[in-house]
Amino acid sequence: MTAPRPTVLERWNPTVKLATVLLVSTAALLVTDPVTPATGWLLTVAALLALGRVPVRTLALAHVPFVVFATSLLVVNVVTRPGGDPVTLGPLTVGADGLAIGAALALRTLFVGSLSLVLVLTTDPVRLMTSLHQHARLPATWTFAVLAAHRLLVELPDAWHTIRCAQAVRDPRRRRGRLPRSPRSLGAAAFALLVGAVRRSERLTVALESRGLGSGPRTTSRPVPLGVPDVVAAGAVLALAGALVAVGMVAGWVTGIGALTA
Amino acid sequence: MAERADPRVPDAVTADGVTVTLGHHGTRVLDGVDVTVPAGTSLLVLGPSGCGKSTLLRALVGVVPHTLPGAVAGGLRVTGIDPRDVPPPALAARVGLVQQRPGDQLCLARVDEELRFALENRGADPRTMDGRATAALAAVGAEHLHDRATHTLSGGEAQRVALAAALVAEPDLVVLDEPTALLDPAAAHEVGALVAGLARTPGPDGEGSPARAPHRSVVLVEHRLDDLGALPGATLVLGREGRVLAHGPTDRVLRERARDLAGLGCWLPLAVRLEQAGAPGPLGSCAADAWLVDLAHSVPARPAPPDRRPAALRARGLAVHRGGLRAGRARRPARPVVRDVDLDVRAGEVLAVVGPNGGGKSTLLRGLAGLDRTTGEVATATGDPVAMVFQDPEHQLVARTVREEVAWSARLARLADVEGRVARTLDAFGLAHRADASPYRLSGGEQRRLSLATATVLDPPVLLADEPTFGLDRAQAAAVARVLRERADAGGAVVLVSHDLSLVAAVADRVAVVVDGALVTVAEPSTVLADDALCALAGLRRPPLLEWWARTGRGRGVDPGALVRALDTACDAACDAACDTAPDTAPDAVASVGGAGAPAPGVPVPAEVSL
Numbered sequence: 010m011t012a013p014r015p016t017v018l019e020r021w022n023p024t025v026k027l028a029t030v031l032l033v034s035t036a037a038l039l040v041t042d043p044v045t046p047a048t049g050w051l052l053t054v055a056a057l058l059a060l061g062r063v064p065v066r067t068l069a070l071a072h073v074p075f076v077v078f079a080t081s082l083l084v085v086n087v088v089t090r091p092g093g094d095p096v097t098l099g100p101l102t103v104g105a106d107g108l109a110i111g112a113a114l115a116l117r118t119l120f121v122g123s124l125s126l127v128l129v130l131t132t133d134p135v136r137l138m139t140s141l142h143q144h145a146r147l148p149a150t151w152t153f154a155v156l157a158a159h160r161l162l163v164e165l166p167d168a169w170h171t172i173r174c175a176q177a178v179r180d181p182r183r184r185r186g187r188l189p190r191s192p193r194s195l196g197a198a199a200f201a202l203l204v205g206a207v208r209r210s211e212r213l214t215v216a217l218e219s220r221g222l223g224s225g226p227r228t229t230s231r232p233v234p235l236g237v238p239d240v241v242a243a244g245a246v247l248a249l250a251g252a253l254v255a256v257g258m259v260a261g262w263v264t265g266i267g268a269l270t271a
Numbered sequence: 272m273a274e275r276a277d278p279r280v281p282d283a284v285t286a287d288g289v290t291v292t293l294g295h296h297g298t299r300v301l302d303g304v305d306v307t308v309p310a311g312t313s314l315l316v317l318g319p320s321g322c323g324k325s326t327l328l329r330a331l332v333g334v335v336p337h338t339l340p341g342a343v344a345g346g347l348r349v350t351g352i353d354p355r356d357v358p359p360p361a362l363a364a365r366v367g368l369v370q371q372r373p374g375d376q377l378c379l380a381r382v383d384e385e386l387r388f389a390l391e392n393r394g395a396d397p398r399t400m401d402g403r404a405t406a407a408l409a410a411v412g413a414e415h416l417h418d419r420a421t422h423t424l425s426g427g428e429a430q431r432v433a434l435a436a437a438l439v440a441e442p443d444l445v446v447l448d449e450p451t452a453l454l455d456p457a458a459a460h461e462v463g464a465l466v467a468g469l470a471r472t473p474g475p476d477g478e479g480s481p482a483r484a485p486h487r488s489v490v491l492v493e494h495r496l497d498d499l500g501a502l503p504g505a506t507l508v509l510g511r512e513g514r515v516l517a518h519g520p521t522d523r524v525l526r527e528r529a530r531d532l533a534g535l536g537c538w539l540p541l542a543v544r545l546e547q548a549g550a551p552g553p554l555g556s557c558a559a560d561a562w563l564v565d566l567a568h569s570v571p572a573r574p575a576p577p578d579r580r581p582a583a584l585r586a587r588g589l590a591v592h593r594g595g596l597r598a599g600r601a602r603r604p605a606r607p608v609v610r611d612v613d614l615d616v617r618a619g620e621v622l623a624v625v626g627p628n629g630g631g632k633s634t635l636l637r638g639l640a641g642l643d644r645t646t647g648e649v650a651t652a653t654g655d656p657v658a659m660v661f662q663d664p665e666h667q668l669v670a671r672t673v674r675e676e677v678a679w680s681a682r683l684a685r686l687a688d689v690e691g692r693v694a695r696t697l698d699a700f701g702l703a704h705r706a707d708a709s710p711y712r713l714s715g716g717e718q719r720r721l722s723l724a725t726a727t728v729l730d731p732p733v734l735l736a737d738e739p740t741f742g743l744d745r746a747q748a749a750a751v752a753r754v755l756r757e758r759a760d761a762g763g764a765v766v767l768v769s770h771d772l773s774l775v776a777a778v779a780d781r782v783a784v785v786v787d788g789a790l791v792t793v794a795e796p797s798t799v800l801a802d803d804a805l806c807a808l809a810g811l812r813r814p815p816l817l818e819w820w821a822r823t824g825r826g827r828g829v830d831p832g833a834l835v836r837a838l839d840t841a842c843d844a845a846c847d848a849a850c851d852t853a854p855d856t857a858p859d860a861v862a863s864v865g866g867a868g869a870p871a872p873g874v875p876v877p878a879e880v881s882l
Contacts, residue, residue, distance in 0.1 A: 135384055153388070157378040163422065164374070174642040175666035178659040181684040181729055185641035197669040204665060204711060209375050215334050215359075216376040219368035220385075220436060221392035224360035230387040230400040 075122030086111030281351030283488030313503030367437030427458025536746025591638030
């Protein structure tokens with residue numbers, strides 16, 4: 010198994026990456042025009058494709074939940090926010106204000122969503138947790154408990170399926186190849202899953218302790234480097250974001266959160 | 272820290288009147304346990320289900336009372352430390368733990384991360400970690416697994432990695448809780464052999480041995496004694512009340528207390544069972560061979576059910592696809608997990624399904640039950656649905672009480688006399704006294720009986736059972752085997768997935784071998800068990816009794832099923848006779864066999880009789 014060379018985004022220190030993404034996401038909440046988040050979104054997607062070498066298909070699929078949420082935001086704002094010049098969209102006539110705000114909020118969703126994908130798609134969980142322990146001073150008991158819980162989560166779908174099968178087989182009137190979907194059967198399966206998860210997490214806790222987690226000062230065999238390039242990259246991203254807003258202010262399209270209540 | 276006479280090497284374990292209560296209600300699980308494990312020796316802990324074996328191990332590693340609620344009273348020292356005084360992670364620097372379930376003790380995503388994790392937590396020098404991790408994997412024969420994702424490991428591989436992760440920090444004591452319980456016979460034998468070789472004492476001059484941790488001691492709970500390469504030197508037997516029944520050198524404890532152990536329902540190694548049944552010598556001697564042949568001939572071989580019996584369940588071209596949430600997301604349909612299965616399960620037979628871990632046995636069973644996505648044809652003769660018992664009884668629970676649990680299917684089937692039927696079923700499975708208890712509060716053996724009761728309350732034409740004896744002691748496993756056989760004898764069809772080849776030989780009429788998703792063969796047990804190439808292919812390692820049969824007994828016309836049943840019957844008869852004359856399994860009759868706490872280290876007792 011030869012792993013491909015890690016990409017620029019993968020090499021970026023996870024803690025710095027997390028901080029940068031959080032900072033930019035928070036800043037994006039203060040802007041309510043459509044152009045700024047649209048530009049940010051396009052830049053992020055370009056970075057994911059070019060610097061993260063994320064396959065287009067993966068990126069598109071990962072966008073699905075954000076697109077759904079963005080669309081609903083757009084529709085709600087168009088329908089409920091009157092005002093502005095009437096705009097004709099085919100058979101519909103809507104207010105320009107609602108359209109502008111709705112589009113801005115929808116694009117902001119996509120922008121923040123794609124920023125979160127930078128974290129999710131290009132960060133190795135163990136590296137993130139090691140770095141958070143190393144650089145953000147998070148306790149190791151905390152970070153590794155999260156990793157172990159992550160392993161438990163990965164296997165929950167299989168356990169869920171086994172339990173659904175195990176309970177379905179007891180119904181003498183079941184139909185072949187169908188698992189029951191009644192709320193009662195789902196509730197019973199969820200309860201069994203919960204009991205199983207509690208018992209498993211108990212065993213995992215014992216396993217974590219038996220590996221000596223939390224016994225005192227620990228060392229790190231694969232320290233995550235934190236160097237000048239990591240900080241420079243963060244600075245560059247923040248400068249770019251600042252420049253984007255500055256250009257918008259000069260050109261006059263940037264609006265703040267005041268526009269929401271105007 | 273109070274040190275013993277030799278301050279350099281304290282005993283691995285000294286327990287002096289240790290009493291353990293568990294939970295917030297303070298249920299007493301262990302009562303006044305005295306035991307000593309000198310450094311460099313191993314201790315085997317035996318006892319019936321629910322006698323507190325696991326609790327003893329948990330007290331040793333400090334999980335009780337630190338992680339799980341409970342209290343430990345009495346004098347307890349583990350490698351010279353009182354486990355109540357230090358948190359479990361600190362004690363873990365000296366005590367390694369291997370648990371029963373392979374999947375639930377690997378914490379990280381990759382094998383090498385898991386091993387380095389154990390070293391990092393102890394503050395080891397990062398420059399030495401890779402070397403130590405590689406050495407620990409090599410010690411358990413798992414070097415090739417170093418870059419594998421932990422969730423893709425088979426049960427046997429995962430148990431090796433867990434053992435390596437316990438050994439990598441050079442613990443003074445390794446504590447193992449049924450490490451082979453979930454493994455197929457071949458993997459169980461390999462892991463068992465590793466476990467048997469764990470204990471060590473330093474060489475006379477210490478030359479070449481590492482500077483630290485020259486002693487390594489072992490405390491082991493294990494049922495599959497015939498799979499251990501050598502039995503630990505000392506044995507502790509716990510009775511039902513969590514009291515010590517016997518403690519001493521393994522050889523003497525097993526021989527002198529064999530009847531008590533059998534009476535408690537413990538598994539025993541073959542050599543001891545033969546002696547108990549009255550064999551004139553060890554297996555392989557002429558007298559013993561002749562005696563065993565006669566014994567097997569005294570039990571009639573089960574008449575082969577006529578081939579013309581109707582098929583109760585018929586599968587043609589059956590392929591079973593992986594179920595679950597992820598299955599639907601695959602871009603193209605993945606290769607089915609089980610494919611091209613043509614199988615008739617006849618009325619009145621027990622069909623055993625055997626094969627390696629991960630080979631598709633459980634998936635085949637789900638396919639026969641029509642649960643996963645299947646293609647091809649599978650149907651019962653009558654059109655009635657089949658019943659199935661899953662590996663984990665808790666997965667099948669849907670109701671609040673045992674009574675409701677049994678009534679559940681009967682109500683759905685709109686039967687007339689639900690109450691009467693439920694009462695009869697509860698009686699038949701010995702659950703009437705627990706009828707109003709929560710099914711989650713039953714013991715392991717009771718839960719298994721409950722799952723069999725719920726599966727058979729409708730009297731289904733076909734019963735599928737996935738590892739129904741897993742986690743049970745010998746008496747409970749024998750009861751399950753009896754239930755399955757009785758169903759078949761009453762005209763039902765039973766399909767049984769099991770790793771226990773003795774069970775398969777004893778109850779099955781035919782054996783289906785499933786390897787890598789394909790049905791390799793369906794034949795009589797004697798044909799399958801005699802085929803060395805097939806056994807190697809399917810990870811079927813014959814237990815010693817069946818190994819004797821394949822080498823010696825078969826040539827003398829012995830049937831393997833008759834052999835296993837005959838020895839079981841002879842042992843039970845010997846035990847009953849003893850229990851009638853001397854009912855001394857009461858705690859008062861406890862004797863420390865041989866007096867001495869433990870035998871000299873480094874004298875392994877053979878678990879297998881060489882042939």
